[in-house]
Amino acid sequence: IRRYRAGRYLRKIRGPPSPSRLMGHTELRRGQFEVGALDKQYMQEYGTAWRLKTCLSEDVLELCDPKALQYIYQKSGYNFAKPATSRQLIREVTGSGILYAMGQDHARIRKIMNPAFASTQIRSFVPLFRNSAQKLGQKWKDLLQTSPDASQRINVMPWMSRCTLDIIGEVGFDVQCGALDDALNPVLQAYKGMFTDTIPVPTEFVKYIPTKEHIRFRRTLNIINNFARELIAQRTAAALAGKNENKKDILSILVRANASEDPKSRLSDEEMISQVATFLLAGHETTALTMNWMLYEISRHPEYQAKMRDEVKALRARVAARGDSDFSLSDLESMTHVQAAMKEVLRLHPIVYAQSREATRDDVIPLATPAKTTTGELVDEIPIPKGTTCSISIWGYNRLPQIWGADADEFNPGRWTEQDKLGQSYVGVTSNLMTFVAGAQSCIGWRFSMIEMQVILVELLEQFEFAVPEDKPEIYRFAAGLVAPFVKSDMRAGPQMPIQVSLIQ
């Protein structure tokens, strides 16, 4: 019935012909070699809304229209829910925590987590971000000093992953992961690279089939949850003995916030335990992969890289002149060129590139750009019945020419310093970007992550120069759960990001 109703409503919306009656566009999309390639093609042909088919010819409405996204994420509260299959995957990887919860349950968990992500807390995390960033810098220095010209082709991917794992361990749970020291905590060893090592394809049907991904998910989640139980028991005992008052890690803040909540709205044991797996999933590879794309872009734009480095050096001199040893949060926030590059990388490389949302009631989706129907009529809203799946192209929105201009596909950080030239639409949690999505279930860690990336970047820019390696490897955006970089001529090697790194003498 759902399929029939969705079809009746959506039949007039144009879309590419379905390559298979059984699988619709599912296989085509899953098999697309490079993330965004199909979205680009569909955007050129159909604008900001089009119709696709999924299994058994069910119609799906795919969107990158600003008004539609504002409506779905920001204006409709919880009326567009994560589909059951996505929630099932989330539960397998993180347990029943914030990423899995819906409606009132979600709002309750989010309220308890919010204080740990406030600006004041993030200010106190800056020195901890710097510890790991400096350690990474030292490791690269040691490595480069072994080469005669102090320059090497480095696969930066595992380094970024180790650096952000150490950060989330220390800032998230006050645990030394030892990833940059090659002494990885055995519990976290189980987690490392889980998403980029496996290309998960779980659905309701394969829930009980022991695929490689499922076995890995289940085993890892068990290990992480046992570790989480121990950590939480320690923090709770310390809180009861009045000993965790000064602890600044996110878990300790959560234990305190939970204890001071009304008992009816407190996090259950299961919800609390899932926080650890949630932070590992949401706060580690996301940031690491974005940092890879950052080094990718600045290695291809040496002039802009030099501009950023000059900005950092000039501010370093001012900081030293005022007698401080390092950049404060406000110093970091005042770095216009560095911040512009970060926003541009987040825009061009949203590592969560698409998302699905299911209408929980009959609804009408408004459009900023009218869609042409199969009969040539222009419509500025699309009625959809309850149960319709909306597929959101985050990649598409972040590159929409109507908002970002004709050079939407180009790396042009200058656009951020000419704000008046940016199309107005205000979707997302920051800077009109959909990278952290928007609304009630948007990324709680966006500010954390942007400051963390900036601290790492600033540390590296002062000491190293980044360039494209001599063999000019062709890099692909591959959908490995998140968008991971692969070298075209060496796909079997798995995700990698080779960059020529040179020590600044």
Ligand code: HEM
């Ligand atoms: C560049 C880095 C990051 C990106 C692109 C990113 C992106 C996202 C996206 C797209 C979501 C929505 C997921 C969904 O709807 O299922 C999300 C949720 C979330 N993120 Fe991030 N994230 C990043 C970094 C972080 C960091 C560093 C943390 C924590 C330290 C974090 C914590 C979370 C949490 C807890 C949620 C769930 C929020 C909720 O459901 O209310 N993220 N993130």
